[in-house]
Amino acid sequence: MAGVEQARKRSASVCARCRRQKIKCSGSYPCHSCSKRGLSCNFNKMDQKVLVTRGYISELQQKIARMEKHIQGHHDVCNSIGDTNILVQPPTLTSLDPVDCEGIAGNERSTSPNDIEDSEEAGDHDGLVNPLVTGPPAFMSPGNERIFYLGTSSNWSFTRRVLSVAHQHVHKEPLPTESLIFEGASYNLDWDGWRTDPMLANPIIPSLDHAQYLINAVGFRCGGLYHLFDETDFMKSLHDFYSQEPPSRATVKSLWYIHFLLILAFGKSFTQHQSQGRKPPGTEYFVKALQLLPDHYFLYSSPMISTEILCCIALFYQSLDCRSPAHNYVGQAMRLAMAHGMHTDMPIRDLGLHAVERCRKIWWTVYILDRHMSSIQGLPQSIDDRFVQAIPPSFPGSPERARRLSMHIKLCRSIADINSTVYAVDGRINRRFLLNTKVALSNIAGHADELRETFPLYLDGTDLGIPRTSAYLHLLYQQCVIVATRPLLFCFLKIRLESPEKCIEFLNKSRNIRNLILMCIECSQHSIEILHSLKSQGLLENFLNLDLESVFISTVVLLIGPIIDPVLVDDYPRWLEKAYAIFREMVASGNEVAKFRWTELQQLDMTLHATSQDNACNPAESALSLQSDAVPQLLLPETGYALASMDHSPGSHTPFIENNNLDAECGLGPMPSSAEMMAMADSIEIYHAEWVSSVMIDHDIW
Incomplete structure (x- = not known):
């Protein structure tokens, strides 16, 4: 009316x-x-009523019955990958009610991140399972009293899982962990950890000009990525220190002196490549700084310099492959910074411009280190971004530094998103792994164009050199994509070990799944290409493990890809030799961590090669013997690939490239644009997750 x-x-x-x-x-x-x-x-769609057919409910009940039968028959298996040297808790099965699984039946439209979350709340359990986080937690012991947790997103853990499942398949026995190198074993600090150790003499302090040279080296190598000291205050205290003859007792027991020792340790490590045995350069300064470090009660009295000190200790430990202490110290830095309110929008009127700007630089360094080290450890993040209100520092007169920090923060947030979705705790979110991968790739894709346009690398043969910091940001971007997609490699590697024919059949059935695996491999190739260009210009980072982590995870992907399907990697031998050339360069520069990582990769290469043979290889006949006394001979920088004398076919094992002409073009295309990345992410639909989920259940990928 x-x-x-x-x-x-x-x-x-x-x-x-x-x-x-x-x-x-x-x-x-x-x-x-x-x-x-x-x-x-x-x-919350739990209250929403939907109509489903009896056939759909019957299908869900059959899937649950298969899952229960699988768990029932494998309750005494030590872990999800079958390695009896990995210690786990007994597996449990969460009961699922078929009537709670209406998410897919009622979803006939495109899926957004919120849709995924809502469908999980509705109890939707169809989707690809990430085998790296499904089931009970996994641990590994080197044979002594210590036990190491295999973190979900950890690069080190991923390699150990792949090596374990391949070794079990080839040799029908668990991987002997006594032959592996564990955290903290690469270097020797010559210190028992006690602060009262009388054997620790005061290190020789360099002259003023030498100290300034070492400090400038730290600024050049780290200043573009991290804030480790405030130049104005630090240099003023430096000149005050050298003006005293001799330095007063109060000075050598101050926080600034501890900070000074740590910066000297970094400077020595950056400028002196030859180690004293297994003792890295600068160790005497680092250990003395740890011995002088006061209790946290006193650190909280000077939060800015104390947080900078803790960040220095964390970064140095990380470079020594002491990941757990590094993660612990950056966690202490995070809590100290938050206790001082550095995560908030600190008022300039009350605190002063210089103090606020310094706190902002400190906070974002802590934030970046925490995100990166948590991902390397495969552990949850320390703080939720919802509670971070700090704004980036202004960097007056240097817009390049501001853009660089902004991109670094964005990529670290992407790392956190991947950890919280793709590598979520075993539960509802994990059952939507493939759709969570879609969301993660969509978030990463938004950075592709900005990264390429704002931080170009000039890899097309121009006369311009590669900006070192820009290269690191590109490598971090590639790592994000690799970490988000490599669980698929592990899934299909297990199918390949069960049946090569089924592996190829499943890959051919889903073009999108195959494309995701190709994306992972191509990102690894991009990383190798960037690192190879850095090597040719003498810009490889040999102490900080930034480049080492990148070449390590990329090489693992390149080793797995051809085992799954030989056509996945074009010109496979040349790509792998490029990667090994980077390792040789790092080893020649005295990087002990690179030496042991390379040894482990060669062992993985040999084991994966054996999976493609009709009969398992005999370890006694291998050039990569697991005996520790054979390791140094394998890692001489001037040698070629250790298995060069063997006859290998493409897609299985890598022959040594006789002419070593690694600058030849390998057929790698440009990095995908944001639009191309988004198109790849949008191509993933729910039915892909449903199909691969049933494959995972039927073929024991748990």
Whole structure:
């Protein structure tokens, strides 16, 4: 009737906040009320009624029955990859009610991140399972009293899992962990850890000009990525220190002196490549700084310099492959910084511009180190981004530094997103692994164009050199994609070990799954190409493990790819030899961590090569014997690939390239644009997850 307002139709969907507030909800995502207030909008579909067929419920019940049968028959298996040297807790099965699984049946539209979260709340369990996080946690022991946790997203853990499952398949016995190198075994600090150790003499302090040279080396090598000291305050204290003859007792027991020793340790490590046996350069300064470090009660009295000190210790430990102490010290730095409010938008009017700017630099260094080291350890992040209100420092007169820090923060947030979704704890989110990978790739794709346009690398043969910091950001971007997609490599490696024919058949059935694996491999090739260019210009980082982590995870991918399908990697021998040439360069520069990582990769190469043979290889006949006394002979920088004398076919094992002409073009295309990355992510649909999920269950990928 005219003039009479028609009754509005009530929305069939109400968000959680509107339901709680008992107000009208528009039913859209996000709803008008939440969007107006800038609040997160979540829809709980547990209360939504949907209609499903009896056949659909029967199919779900059959899947649950297969899962229960699988767990029942394998309850005494030590872990999800079959290595009896890995210690785990007994597996459990979470019961699933078929009527809770209406997410896929009621979803006939494109999937957004919120849709994924909502479908998980609805109990949707169809989707590819990430075998690196499914099931009970895994541990590995080197044969002594210590036990190491195999973190979910850890590069080291991923390699150990691949090596374990391949060794078990080839030799029908667990991987002998006594032959492997574990954390903290690469270097020897000549210190028992006690601060009262009388054997620790005061190190020789260099002259003023030598000290300035070492400090400048630290600024050049680290200044573009991290804030380790405030130049104004640090250099003022430096000149005050050298003006005293001799330095007073109060000075050598101050926090600045500890900070000074740590910077000298970095400077020595950057400028002196030859180690004293297994004792890296600068160790005497580092150990003395640790011995003088006071209790946290005193550190909290000077939060800015104390946080800088803790960051220095964490980064130095990380470079020595002491990942657990590094993660511990950066965690202490994080808590100290938050206790001082550095994660907030600190007021300049109350605290002063210099102090606020310094706190901002400190905070974002702590944030970046925490995100990176947590990912390397495969552990949860320390702080949720919702509680971070700090803004980046202004860097007046240097917009390049501001853009560089902004991109570094974005990539570290991508790392955290991957850890919290793709490598989520065993549970509802994990059952949507493939769709979570889609979300992760969508988030990463947004950085591709900005990275290429703002930080070009000039890899096309121009006369311009590669900017060192830009190269690191590109490598970090490639690592994000690799870490997000490599669980698929592990899944299909296990299928390949079970049946090569089935592996090829499954890959051919889903073009999108194959493309994701190709993306992982191509990102590894991009990383190798960037590192090879850095090597040719003498810019490889040999102490900080940034380049080492990149070449390590990329080489593992290149080793697995051809085993899954020989056509996945074009010109495989040349790519692998490029990677090994980078390792030889690092080893020649005295990097003990690179030496042991390379040894482990060669062992993995040999084991994966044996999986492609009809009969398992005999370890006694291999050039890569597991005996520790054979290791040094394998790693001489001037030698070629250790298995050069063997006859290898493409796609299995790598022959040594006689002419060593590694600058030849390997057929690598340009890095995908943001649009291409988004197109790849958008191509992943729910039915892909459903299909691969059934493959994983049927073929024991747990």
